[in-house]
Amino acid sequence: MIRFNHVSKAFAKGESALLDVSFRVAKGEFVFLTGHSGAGKTTVLKLIYGEQSPTSGDVHVLGFSLPNITAREIPRLRRRLGIVFQDFRLLEDRTAEENVAFALEVTRARPESIPSRTSRVMTQVGLASKMHAFPNELSGGEQQRVAIARALVLDPPILLADEPTGNLDERATRGVFQLLRDINAGGTAVVMATHDLNLVRQTTNRTIELRRGEVVYDSAEETAPREGLA
């Protein structure tokens, strides 16, 4: 589903964000991307959803290939990916339901299908009773659940989560993480960038550790000792 093939990414100033990164993510897999701030986790995610282009090497996602992807193809790629961020990125002036429905509306889903699809994912994330609440009326954990519902409503085969628990307390973190695992159990591949090693240690899911833009550990290959994770 996702394949990084000797991918490097350098910024205009010459600073290197990724260096010769290669890995694959299979259908239905749950993968942690770990590493300190600036290790390159977010850059990996941005390359997957076409926000950035590799300087060298190539990235294949769901049949799309970067850097050869055209501007016209990027929206088509993103409609097949669910993306969740640390800061939720909800529209404050819309209810939870409207935030989720927004993803369907802007991708031109059939209007008559929108209420039922929205209701289904809101139930899935456990917020059926808060459909009409505005983001500022919800807790951090609930806001992240709305963001996850928005990401799921297009039924993506891959869910990308960039520090989804970074702004949450421990209880909300556990809830959101369990939700992501449930989603993965339903067959959706999840790539989760996090520096929360406690979360990583709780599971046996595959972990890719980045350090200064390089993959220093991939539990699928056991290329190096699991530093910091032991």
Added chain:
Amino acid sequence: MRLLFREAFLAFRRAPLLSTLSITTIAFSLFAVGLFGLVAINMRQALRGLETRVEIVAFILNGTPLETITLAADDISSFPEVFSVGYVNEDSALAQAQAELEEFRDAYRDLEVNPLPASLEIRLKEGSRDAESVSAVAERLESFGFIDDVRFGREWIERLDRLRNVAGLVGLVIGLAFAVVAVIIIGTTIRMTVLQRAREIAIMRLVGATNGFIRGPFLLEGAIKGLLGGLLSILLIYAGYRLFGRNTPMLSGLVFFETPQLLVGILFGVALGLGGSLVSVGRHLRNV
């Protein structure tokens, strides 16, 4: 389509202050352009009034048979530049001189012989009242054998020509400057709207909205603001026109825009709103 309209109208509800600011900015920018336009059309109207006084007088040799003059007058009437040809015989010329030139009234009364010749008074069509056209017609008149002399106030017409050219040039330059300033101000205002909704645009892109789709509501919003700004500017200009027209007797003859001109003004507002949105959103989409 429903979403397009909903999003465009929601933008007004979500940011009423910014929307009002955009509309009033467009209105005041167009008000400045429109006010200048009103001055320009009134100046043109005044120049037209002066132009109607452009006339060629062809003096006829004594003893020329009336039939010859009538035939020639018909011929002259068919010149493409000529609007009308009037014949003034010797007696009418004298009566006219006595009526118009009071200081010579006594001198003309004691005359035994009428010294004034008959003449043809030729008025020209609008668009043929410039020095070049008038001279061309005058030259053709001189080729008639019975024409003694042709007068048309060359210097006065040349001065009118210069005035017309200067007014046109100044109008064009100032009008363009006003329009450019209006475009910049409106563009900046719309850019503020786009920046205010940058988060929404970012989310739209993340969930896979195409650039065309993202642009839609902004373009519609820009067009509506342009339309409302255009209408408001017309109201302002009309208010100014009535205020000055009523309270300044010297300006009582002022003319206002005609319907097609008003429609052009409104369409200009819509085009500004649309263009400003297109540029601002396009630039924003390229940069995010």
